[in-house]
Amino acid sequence: MTRPARPHGAASLPWLAAALAAIPAAAAGQESAESEESDWPTITVTAPATETRALPPQVRIPVDLIVDRQPRSAADVLRGIAGVTVRTNSRGETIARIRGAQDRQTQVFLDGAPLAVPWDGRIDLGLLPAGLLGGVRVVKGAAPIEYGANAVAGVVDFQTRGVSQGDFAHLETGSLGSGSASLVLTERIGAAEAVFAAGGITRDAEPLAGPLPFGQAPGEEGRTNTDLDAGSLFAALGTTTGDLTLRASLLHIAAERGIAPESDRPPEEGPRYWRYPDIALTQATVNAALGLGPDSEIRLVGWRQWFGQRIEQYRSIAYDALRGSQEDEDDTLGGRLTLTHPAGPLALRWAASAQSSTHEQVDTDFPPGVPGERLRFRQNLYSIGVEADATLAPGARLTLGTAYDRAETPLTGNKPPQEAFSDWAGSAALALDIGEDAALTVSGGRRTRFPTARELFGAALGRFALNPDLAPERAWFADAELRWERPGLTVMVNPFLIRFEDTLAQRVLADGRRQRFNLAGATNGGVDALLSYDLAGTLRFELSATALRARADAGTDGGSAPFRRLPQRPSFETLAAIDWNVRHRFDLRAELRAVGSAIDLDAEGEVVDLPAAAELALRATVPLARVGGNRLFLTMAVDNLSDAQIVPQAGLPLPGRLWRVGLRFD
Incomplete structure (x- = not known):
């Protein structure tokens, strides 16, 4: 079986042309909705703020800022947020990590429903088009109880676009066959509100930023085996009747992509030659909110997720001889109920959630190519808790919460119970x-993450040796956020401390396989900071930064790390931007992203250094015409202008220079 060749841009042309044709149609049917309000956020925001509620540190990204940064995917939206690291792992998935915690300790939600596939505890954020998003909230520290079990380090809460945000369309093309398109149509139909969205992301390969010692096929212009084709459809229908608000939505994502082989190891040291020829995720979500009185409300979120994928493992970088394959099918059903009501001077919030996920897997070795046994795994998660809000004095709010979480695995395939x-x-x-302009929030708490079924039972086509003694991860948090806001100026400083117990790590065994184990303990400490300052009426300076120190406990027992410094945790990350926006003429934006040094493990489990680096990106938007209440824009972007080689993980550098040009209707 061979990897099909892709001429630059050939795969993207049909759907890009279709999206371009849809832009005039969207414009013709657009009715300005700038003054209209949507009731949907009251039911899709998972943990809404109230006058009496105190929340842990969080960052909100409104839709206009999302559009301004010209992201292609949901992963791009999160880049540059203080405390958030976005990287592509060795499976080719683009994931988010908060404050140096493991990526599975960061929970991802879409319209109040968990988006990650429970078997693995991850979702590839590079497959979700950014045009679908109407806002993002990142919660750091001890997340509110509505998010349920496993929200250890924090939460990424995506919200889809609503009717009040109007229609949107974007189409762009770029170097190495890259392209993306998004189309969002919104309409009020009597008492109902409807949203339809379609999107796609494509590339023939990621650009190279400098030579690689291994893992690169000779003569290829782009990074070997990094092609991608992803498409999505989304539809939502909502209505409000009296005190009852309802919304139902359906998301479908289909994709195929390659995974770059590790470039730091020769073939005899076992780099991955993997491809995903088939990825499909479908998620149905129902939101409901019912007002029970002036200060009482009951909210319900239900979700059903179907996920399937096929992984193909090859024997060499030629991708012409299969070594093995794995077919996965997942079916997840869950729901969350939240009741808020007054109790004397307090506001009480009760939350209960339950989720059951079944994973079926078939592994096939080549030769002989005979499918193996179909294995079935199941994990159930439960959470119940209560929070109390109190106003201590004018300008002083206190929120206290407690919860009980539980995880069960009634089906364990061919593994022991x-x-x-x-x-x-x-x-x-x-x-x-x-x-008048300043606020201080002090917060803390304790959270637990249970191992996923994949961590307990998955061998990843022979890459991992199982550890039947894995225990849950626990974390203690302490935060102090000082925020000062004046017209044209925002300053935020947030020192934090996280104490982990039994956090999961990896070690390399004598036979070359990896094994997960529980560290005795680790501590992450640092500072998140944000500055936004209007230098002039049309010129704004933005700075977001994180300084991090992540260390495992010293010791000699079986739970000790072979080295103190935790891998893949940069010492700092910063994003500085200058935005020059002359209304109705142009918007120019320059971004400088710097990443501090880090360490990682090589194929033999030895420490390797990951050097500090920096990259420059440019953005430009020029209005072309006004159509009804909206405008048509020309967009241009260059990512990694300096073609810098940034290595967040050993053997897996970030892409090099990429140019993009497109049209946007908003």
């Missing part, structure tokens, strides 16, 4: 208005 896990969670947040 696994005992159930359970633990408690707690949190506290105190918010103080310390001046």
